[in-house]
Amino acid sequence: MIESMPVEPSPGAGLRIxxxxxxLGQRTLLAELNLEVGPGECLALLGPSGCGKTTTxxxxxxLDAASAGRILLDGSDxxxxxxxxxxxxxxxxxxxxxxHLSVADNLALGLRIRGMPAKERExxxxxxxxxLQLTELRLRRPAQxxxxxxxxxxxxxxxxxxxxxxxxxxxxxxxxxxxxxxLRPELRRLLCGGEQPVVYVTHDQQEAMGMADRIAVLRxxxxxxxxxxxELYARPANxxxxxxxxxxxxxxxxxxxxxxxxxxxxxxxxxxxxxxAARLLRREWWGNQQLLWLESAQGDLRMLVAADQxxxxxxxxxxxxxxxxxxxxHSGERLPGP
Amino acid sequence: xxxxRLKPTLVNSLLMLPALLLLAIVFAWPLLDxxxxxxxxxxVLTGLTPLANGGANWQRLLGDARFWQDAAVTLRFAGVSxxxxxxxxxxxxxxxxxxxxxxxxxxxxxxLPWALPTTVLALGWRWIYNDPYGPLNAILRACGAxxxxxxxxxxxxxxxxxxxxxxxxxPFVALLLLAGLQSIPAELEESxxxxxxxPLQILRRLTLPLLRPWISLALLFRLAQALGVFDLVQVLTxxxxxxxxxxxxxxxxLNAMRFLDFGYSATLVIATFLLLVLLTALGWLLLxxxxxxxx
Numbered sequence: 001m002i003e004s005m006p007v008e009p010s011p012g013a014g015l016r017i018x019x020x021x022x023x024l025g026q027r028t029l030l031a032e033l034n035l036e037v038g039p040g041e042c043l044a045l046l047g048p049s050g051c052g053k054t055t056t057x058x059x060x061x062x063l064d065a066a067s068a069g070r071i072l073l074d075g076s077d078x079x080x081x082x083x084x085x086x087x088x089x090x091x092x093x094x095x096x097x098x099x100h101l102s103v104a105d106n107l108a109l110g111l112r113i114r115g116m117p118a119k120e121r122e123x124x125x126x127x128x129x130x131x132l133q134l135t136e137l138r139l140r141r142p143a144q145x146x147x148x149x150x151x152x153x154x155x156x157x158x159x160x161x162x163x164x165x166x167x168x169x170x171x172x173x174x175x176x177x178x179x180x181x182x183l184r185p186e187l188r189r190l191l192c193g194g195e196q197p198v199v200y201v202t203h204d205q206q207e208a209m210g211m212a213d214r215i216a217v218l219r220x221x222x223x224x225x226x227x228x229x230x231e232l233y234a235r236p237a238n239x240x241x242x243x244x245x246x247x248x249x250x251x252x253x254x255x256x257x258x259x260x261x262x263x264x265x266x267x268x269x270x271x272x273x274x275x276x277a278a279r280l281l282r283r284e285w286w287g288n289q290q291l292l293w294l295e296s297a298q299g300d301l302r303m304l305v306a307a308d309q310x311x312x313x314x315x316x317x318x319x320x321x322x323x324x325x326x327x328x329x330h331s332g333e334r335l336p337g338p
Numbered sequence: 339x340x341x342x343r344l345k346p347t348l349v350n351s352l353l354m355l356p357a358l359l360l361l362a363i364v365f366a367w368p369l370l371d372x373x374x375x376x377x378x379x380x381x382v383l384t385g386l387t388p389l390a391n392g393g394a395n396w397q398r399l400l401g402d403a404r405f406w407q408d409a410a411v412t413l414r415f416a417g418v419s420x421x422x423x424x425x426x427x428x429x430x431x432x433x434x435x436x437x438x439x440x441x442x443x444x445x446x447x448x449x450l451p452w453a454l455p456t457t458v459l460a461l462g463w464r465w466i467y468n469d470p471y472g473p474l475n476a477i478l479r480a481c482g483a484x485x486x487x488x489x490x491x492x493x494x495x496x497x498x499x500x501x502x503x504x505x506x507x508x509p510f511v512a513l514l515l516l517a518g519l520q521s522i523p524a525e526l527e528e529s530x531x532x533x534x535x536x537p538l539q540i541l542r543r544l545t546l547p548l549l550r551p552w553i554s555l556a557l558l559f560r561l562a563q564a565l566g567v568f569d570l571v572q573v574l575t576x577x578x579x580x581x582x583x584x585x586x587x588x589x590x591x592l593n594a595m596r597f598l599d600f601g602y603s604a605t606l607v608i609a610t611f612l613l614l615v616l617l618t619a620l621g622w623l624l625l626x627x628x629x630x631x632x633x
Binding site: 062085 | 529530531532544548
């Protein structure tokens with residue numbers, strides 16, 4: 001997990017989103033979004049499909065028009081600027097490589113359109129190809145590349161633009177799990193920590209936690225919470241954030257009056273006596289840990305324990321009070337303290 | 339993304355037999371029969387009995403000024419008509435591709451001219467061009483101009499025949515190219531928009547290259563059809579005036595049905611067929627290059 005770094009930008013530097021909204025007829029795709037992303041900071045937009053994360057990205061890119069609100073980039077208002085004027089780079093989920101062009105020509109096309117002299121263009125392309133270890137593939141066409149290679153070409157094209165803002169739309173969702181894991185540090189090394197803010201859209205909480213300095217969780221077009229992975233995990237703003245972050249998911253006990261208790265699976269533990277009586281239903285052994293499915297008077301529960309821990313079929317469950325997460329059973333907002 | 343291919347086995351080959359047989363009956367046999375007939379004298383003079391006459395039909399063809407004029411008319415007709423159809427069809431496809439209200443209805447409407455039988459359409463145009471009573475002349479008169487004989491001089495008859503053909507077949511080209519446009523993922527265009535490309539640059543750098551297989555397809559289809567044009571000219575102009583719109587197919591038809599010279603008609607049919615094969619093969623070679631693979 002990456003610790004959130006204190007971002008103290010010079011005034012106005014970075015990306016600032018103020019009251020950004022998009023409505024389509026009666027539907028609100030994005031409602032009053034306020035966010036700040038510092039220079040070199042990587043912010044993940046996380047949420048289920050239809051939550052507004054891709055909408056936000058398209059608004060930032062200038063591919064769709066905002067219904068209300070402002071986008072400020074390094075202090076200047078770019079809300080009314082066209083997509084071509086913004087100097088924003090975007091990596092699409094499908095990579096959007098031009099299928100009729102070689103890798104080198106895929107990179108060159110944008111620079112050609114901007115009218116960069118051939119000599120400067122060639123130099124820049126060669127450097128980016130080198131950086132991403134694509135030099136040997138430069139004459140291939142996208143159809144002749146593997147998924148990971150295509151993704152590197154898409155990244156190269158984004159970097160080549162020397163963008164003021166980098167947007168990534170589920171850039172790894174077409175890759176297999178192992179490659180995704182391997183690529184995360186590389187992606188961070190290449191994109192983050194430079195001058196430009198990075199906005200990274202994903203529905204994968206693990207990817208968001210692994211990639212981003214801060215995470216913004218969206219649901220139905222509304223921002224739920226923004227903060228470091230640690231903050232979101234330990235102090236979720238509401239039931240939705242608590243349930244969306246963390247696998248296996250948090251145990252939400254039946255509401256008792258106005259309050260509802262949430263307990264993370266790794267915070268449950270067997271106790272000698274006086275705990276919540278439970279019966280073991282099923283066990284998933286994962287090698288490094290095991291997930292236990294339990295039945296109790298408080299409904300079915302998930303408990304995560306060490307892989308070698310032996311447990312009887314009937315047991316008592318306990319937890320530490322500081323691990324209790326209490327929610328308003330009606331609104332779902334987290335309540336302070338037990 | 340490797341295509342799975344079946345290995346050719348005896349059983350697989352045998353399964354192809356019915357299709358091959360059908361093709362042989364409806365395509366190869368008539369063609370071979372015509373080729374054979376082109377080496378025979380078979381007309382009223384021989385009592386319609388085929389008699390071998392060596393290469394006399396072919397010799398006659400080479401010296402036949404009417405054949406050469408009709409070949410030129412057919413080539414010019416096909417060339418200009420297909421070029422116009424491609425240009426207009428592309429423009430129409432680009433317009434129909436834009437998101438708009440009632441796009442489905444608009445697309446269906448566009449296809450109507452193509453769905454009309456050519457004979458009906460040709461009769462319609464003959465009335466539209468009618469001098470002096472047709473609708474076009476009514477408009478001219480309403481504007482205070484003198485009526486115009488659209489189908490009276492060779493040059494204008496040729497031109498207005500081409501326009502009638504363009505009107506009918508442009509929707510076909512548009513539909514084909516529209517299918518091509520829809521196969522291009524939207525992100526490709528968006529990516530270029532982010533690079534600061536103008537609509538014209540997008541058309542030139544992205545849309546046209548990716549449309550090339552579809553353009554080739556439309557071109558080949560239309561070229562083959564236009565080189566064999568028959569019903570339009572038969573109904574609209576009967577090949578006149580002064581043979582200015584007489585196509586090779588019409589000439590072959592006249593030889594068989596009017597002059598009852600089946601041997602020479604078959605010679606014309608085979609000559610037209612060879613011309614068609616030659617031109618479509620040429621078009622195919624020019625446009626083929628590397629096939630595009632959309633990932």
